[in-house]
Amino acid sequence: MVPLSELYGRLRAHFGALTGPQAARPWWPIFGNDAPFEMLVGAVLVQQTRWETVEGAILRLLAAGLLSPAAMAEADAVTLATLIRPAAFHTQKAPGLIAIARHIVVGYSGATALLLARPTGELRDELLRLPRIGRETCDVIMLYAGGHAVFVIDAYTRRLFARVAPPLVSAAHGASHGAGTLWRRPYEVLRRAIEAELQLDQPGADPQAAAALYADFHAQINELCVRYCLTQPRCDGPPARRVYSRQPGRESYLGRADGCPLRAVCAHYRTEQARAGAGNE
Numbered sequence: 001m002v003p004l005s006e007l008y009g010r011l012r013a014h015f016g017a018l019t020g021p022q023a024a025r026p027w028w029p030i031f032g033n034d035a036p037f038e039m040l041v042g043a044v045l046v047q048q049t050r051w052e053t054v055e056g057a058i059l060r061l062l063a064a065g066l067l068s069p070a071a072m073a074e075a076d077a078v079t080l081a082t083l084i085r086p087a088a089f090h091t092q093k094a095p096g097l098i099a100i101a102r103h104i105v106v107g108y109s110g111a112t113a114l115l116l117a118r119p120t121g122e123l124r125d126e127l128l129r130l131p132r133i134g135r136e137t138c139d140v141i142m143l144y145a146g147g148h149a150v151f152v153i154d155a156y157t158r159r160l161f162a163r164v165a166p167p168l169v170s171a172a173h174g175a176s177h178g179a180g181t182l183w184r185r186p187y188e189v190l191r192r193a194i195e196a197e198l199q200l201d202q203p204g205a206d207p208q209a210a211a212a213l214y215a216d217f218h219a220q221i222n223e224l225c226v227r228y229c230l231t232q233p234r235c236d237g238p239p240a241r242r243v244y245s246r247q248p249g250r251e252s253y254l255g256r257a258d259g260c261p262l263r264a265v266c267a268h269y270r271t272e273q274a275r276a277g278a279g280n281e
């Protein structure tokens with residue numbers, strides 16, 4: 001079994017830093033002047049929706065002058081729904097976003113950063129009480145917009161970990177989950193197990209360092225799953241040539257022709273599985 005830290009190291013060696021000061025460009029493209037609120041809106045819009053569609057909606061909101069808590073709090077739900085269309089559930093996301101914006105205006109004078117500065121546990125509880133914010137969206141907002149050390153579990157994470165099978169054995173949980181069932185574990189169980197595993201690898205890491213690691217690891221997982229580990233994996237490459245952002249510089253990836261950086265890990269896992277299967281016969 002290959003530990004999480006080694007998986008991360010292989011991904012980072014392949015893609016380079018995707019977040020933080022060493023990244024060539026921000027992994028999360030920001031087009032306006034209020035990054036925390038734009039990230040929050042993007043995190044809600046991306047539910048069941050491709051990022052290309054989200055970006056289009058963000059740019060229309062920006063052009064309409066609605067990409068701030070104060071402006072969105074006063075917006076008409078029908079107008080907002082039209083602007084964010086064709087994002088999935090746009091007629092439900094529009095009133096949800098207005099309610100979130102009003103919450104920020106009333107409770108934090110329209111400053112999303114003040115909301116995000118709350119202690120991690122209290123912030124999670126508060127965000128989860130808002131409309132259109134479930135656990136994954138909550139953690140995306142907390143990690144990327146607020147810098148809190150929470151590991152995001154999304155569909156890409158579950159798919160990749162089901163395939164590469166990192167061992168999740170930690171003192172905090174005292175149990176090892178087999179790869180066959182790992183991706184079906186409840187959100188909170190998986191998040192806590194992964195955070196515990198990564199902290200075991202980096203004892204004494206401060207919360208800021210942990211947040212930086214989680215942010216880049218999640219970005220690396222997403223990049224791998226967009227380029228190589230698709231529903232039909234492209235293990236030997238070339239990677240999918242999808243350009244999913246209008247942000248300048250994204251097209252630089254199109255020249256690559258190499259294979260997935262985790263091929264050796266998957267091959268090792270398949271060998272282990274075959275050995276275990278032979279042992280059971």
Ligand code: SF4
Pocket residue numbers: 160163164228229230233234235260261262263264266
């Ligand atoms: S080698 Fe294939 S299955 Fe394994 S992580 Fe890469 S793309 Fe996915």
